Amino acid sequence: MKxxxxxxxxxxxLEDGIFLNNVSKWYGQVMGLIDVTAFIGKGVTGLLxxxxxxxxxxxxxxxxxxxxxxxxxxxxxxxxWNNSRYYRMVGYCPEFENMYEWLTGFDFVNYLVRLHGYxxxxxxxxxxxxxxxxxxxxxxxxxxxxxxxxMRQRIKLAQAIAHKPxxxxxxxxxxxxxxIGRVEIINLIRQLGDEKSGISVxxxxxxxxxxxxxxxxxxxxxxxxLLAWGDxxxxxxxxxxxxxxxxxxxxxxxxxxKYLINMPEVSSVMVDEKxxxxxxxxxxxxxxxxxxxxxxxxxxxxxxxxxSLDEDLESIFAYLxxxxxxx
Amino acid sequence: MSGENSGNSMSTLLVIVSTTFRQLLFRKQIFLxxxxxxxPVVVALVWIGNVKDTEPMVFFSEIYNNLYLHILLLxxxxxxSVNIFNAEFKDRTMAYLFTRPVPRWNIYVGKFIGVxxxxxxxxxxxxxxTFWIIFAKGGPAGYWDDLGGFLIVSMMAILVYSSFFxxxxxxxxxxxxxxxxxxxxxxxxxxxxxxxxxxxxxMNHLQSIAHGMTDEGYFAxxxxxxxxxxxxxxxxxxxxxxxxxxxxxxxxxxxx
Numbered sequence: 001m002k003x004x005x006x007x008x009x010x011x012x013x014l015e016d017g018i019f020l021n022n023v024s025k026w027y028g029q030v031m032g033l034i035d036v037t038a039f040i041g042k043g044v045t046g047l048l049x050x051x052x053x054x055x056x057x058x059x060x061x062x063x064x065x066x067x068x069x070x071x072x073x074x075x076x077x078x079x080x081w082n083n084s085r086y087y088r089m090v091g092y093c094p095e096f097e098n099m100y101e102w103l104t105g106f107d108f109v110n111y112l113v114r115l116h117g118y119x120x121x122x123x124x125x126x127x128x129x130x131x132x133x134x135x136x137x138x139x140x141x142x143x144x145x146x147x148x149x150x151m152r153q154r155i156k157l158a159q160a161i162a163h164k165p166x167x168x169x170x171x172x173x174x175x176x177x178x179x180i181g182r183v184e185i186i187n188l189i190r191q192l193g194d195e196k197s198g199i200s201v202x203x204x205x206x207x208x209x210x211x212x213x214x215x216x217x218x219x220x221x222x223x224x225x226l227l228a229w230g231d232x233x234x235x236x237x238x239x240x241x242x243x244x245x246x247x248x249x250x251x252x253x254x255x256x257x258k259y260l261i262n263m264p265e266v267s268s269v270m271v272d273e274k275x276x277x278x279x280x281x282x283x284x285x286x287x288x289x290x291x292x293x294x295x296x297x298x299x300x301x302x303x304x305x306x307x308s309l310d311e312d313l314e315s316i317f318a319y320l321x322x323x324x325x326x327x
Numbered sequence: 328m329s330g331e332n333s334g335n336s337m338s339t340l341l342v343i344v345s346t347t348f349r350q351l352l353f354r355k356q357i358f359l360x361x362x363x364x365x366x367p368v369v370v371a372l373v374w375i376g377n378v379k380d381t382e383p384m385v386f387f388s389e390i391y392n393n394l395y396l397h398i399l400l401l402x403x404x405x406x407x408s409v410n411i412f413n414a415e416f417k418d419r420t421m422a423y424l425f426t427r428p429v430p431r432w433n434i435y436v437g438k439f440i441g442v443x444x445x446x447x448x449x450x451x452x453x454x455x456x457t458f459w460i461i462f463a464k465g466g467p468a469g470y471w472d473d474l475g476g477f478l479i480v481s482m483m484a485i486l487v488y489s490s491f492f493x494x495x496x497x498x499x500x501x502x503x504x505x506x507x508x509x510x511x512x513x514x515x516x517x518x519x520x521x522x523x524x525x526x527x528x529x530m531n532h533l534q535s536i537a538h539g540m541t542d543e544g545y546f547a548x549x550x551x552x553x554x555x556x557x558x559x560x561x562x563x564x565x566x567x568x569x570x571x572x573x574x575x576x577x578x579x580x581x582x583x
Contacts, residue, residue: 065582084428092426098418115427
C-alpha cells in the first residue's frame with residue numbers, strides 16, 4: 001500500500017529534524033522496514049503500528065543502533081550512525097526492561113548522564129532533576145532489581161531526559177504503567193514536546209488512544225511499511241479516496257437504504273438488525289453530506305442519529321491496513 | 328551548566344571504568360572465582376603443615392605453573408572478560424551506551440580497563456598470599472624479589488588473555504565454547520609440546536617471562552623458552568592487535 005503523506009517535509013527544512021530517505025532494513029530474509037521516507041520535526045510525533053510493525057526497527061535506525069541496508073538517515077543535516085555529535089542531542093528510552101539491575105535508580109541515571117561529559121556535581125544535579133520529574137525521588141535509592149515495571153518505565157524515562165536532549169525517542173514508554181502513571185507520563189511527554197520547547201519527541205505505541213492524547217502528528221507503520229505520516233486531520237483529508245464508515249439510525253432504515261445505495265458516493269449499505277442501524281460506506285464525504293439532507297427532505301425520511309465510525313486513529317489505521325473502517 | 332557537552336574523554340572513560348569495576352565486582356560469580364583462587368592458598372597451607380623437604384621456590388613455581396598459569400588465570404580471564412560486552416549485547420543494555428556521545432573505542436578502553444582491574448583484585452592477592460605462606464616459614468629472604476616477577480607474569484597473562492576473550496565476546500554470539508577451546512586446548516595442550524609450535528601460544532611467552540625472572544624452581548629448568556624481552560613484546564603486540572580488532576568489530580556492531 002502506498003503511504004498517505006501529509007508530512008511537513010515539504011514545508012520545513014529537512015535540516016530542522018530527522019529525515020529518513022527511502023530507508024529499508026532487513027534481517028536476513030525478514031524485512032524490518034521497507035522504503036520508508038519520513039520527516040520527524042519539532043513537537044511530539046506518534047509512531048503507531050501493531051506489534052511487529054517495525055516501530056522499534058525505525059527507532060533503532062534513527063538512534064543509530066542499526067544501519068539501514070538501503071537509503072539514508074540524517075538528523076539536523078548530520079548522519080546518525082556512530083556520530084557522537086548527534087548522540088549529544090539524543091535521549092532514548094528503549095522498550096525493553098533490562099537495565100543495570102545492580103545499580104540503584106539514581107546511580108543508573110547518574111551514570112548515563114555523566115557519559116555526556118558532565119562532572120560529578122552537575123551529573124548528580126541533572127540526575128536528581130530528572131528523577132524528580134518522573135516522580136521517582138523516593139525510590140531512587142533502591143536497586144533497580146527491586147523495581148516494578150512501572151518504576152522501571154519511569155527511571156528509563158528519567159535517563160532519557162536527564163541531559164536535556166533536543167531529540168527524544170520513547171519506545172512504548174507507557175507499557176506496564178498504572179493508570180495514574182499513564183496520565184502523568186502522557187502529560188510529561190506533551191510538556192516535553194511543547195512546540196515552544198523546540199524538542200522533537202518521537203513516541204511509539206501500539207495503543208492508538210494513547211497517542212491521540214499526546215499528539216495529532218503521527219507516523220503509521222504496518223508490516224514494515226510506512227502507511228501514513230503527518231497531521232492526523234490532514235491524513236483524514238487525504239483518505240477521502242478510501243471508504244468512510246457511517247452509522248445512520250432511522251425508523252425507516254430499509255427505505256433510506258434504498259435511496260442511499262443509489263447515491264454515487266455510497267459504496268455499500270448494510271442493515272445491522274441487531275443494533276437497528278444502517279452501516280454505510282462512502283467515498284466522497286463532502287459530496288455525500290451535502291446531498292443527504294436534500295434526499296431526506298424530499299423523501300420525508302427522518303433520522304435519529306448519524307455517526308461517523310472512523311473519527312479516531314483506530315479507524316484510520318484500520319483503513320490503511322485493510323482492516324475495514326468501522327468500530 | 329559547567330561541564331555540559333565537554334566531551335571529556337578522560338572523564339567518561341573513568342566513569343565507564345568505575346562502573347564496569349563495580350558491575351563485575353558485585354556479580355555472584357565473583358565469589359565463585361574468589362573461591363577458586365583460594366585453592367592454591369589451601370594447597371600452600373597443607374604443604375607447610377606436612378612437607379618439609381621440598382624447596383619453597385620449587386614448590387611455589389610448580390603451584391604457579393600448574394594451578395595459576397594453566398587453570399586459574401585462564402578461567403578467571405575467560406569468565407570475566409568474555410561477558411563484559413557479550414552479556415550487554417544479549418540483555419540489550421548496550422543500547423544505553425551506544426546512544427551516548429561516547430566514541431566506541433572509549434567504551435572499549437573503559438570496559439577493558441575495568442575488567443583488568445577486577446581480575447587484578449581477584450588474582451593478585453591469591454598469588455601474594457600463597458607466596459607469603461610458602462616463603463614466610465623458613466624461605467630465604469632473597470626469594471621475595473621473585474614475587475614481583477610472578478605478579479608481573481600474572482598481570483601479563485590477565486592482559487593478553489582478556490584482550491582475546493573480550494574480542495570473542497564482541498564478535499561471537501556464543502563465545503564461551505571457543506574461549507574454552509582456546510584456553511584449555513590451544514594454550515595448554517599446544518604449549519606443552521617441545522616444538523616451535525608452542526611459541527604460537529601466549530602460555531609459552533608467559534613461561535619465558537617467568538623463566539627470565541626466577542633462578543630456581545620449575546621455570547628455571549624450562550627447556551622450550553624464549554627471550555624475556557621478546558616475550559614481553561610479543562604479548563603486548565597480541566594485546567594491541569586484539570584491542571584493535573575488538574574496536575574495529577565494535578564500530579561495525581549493530582544492536583539486536
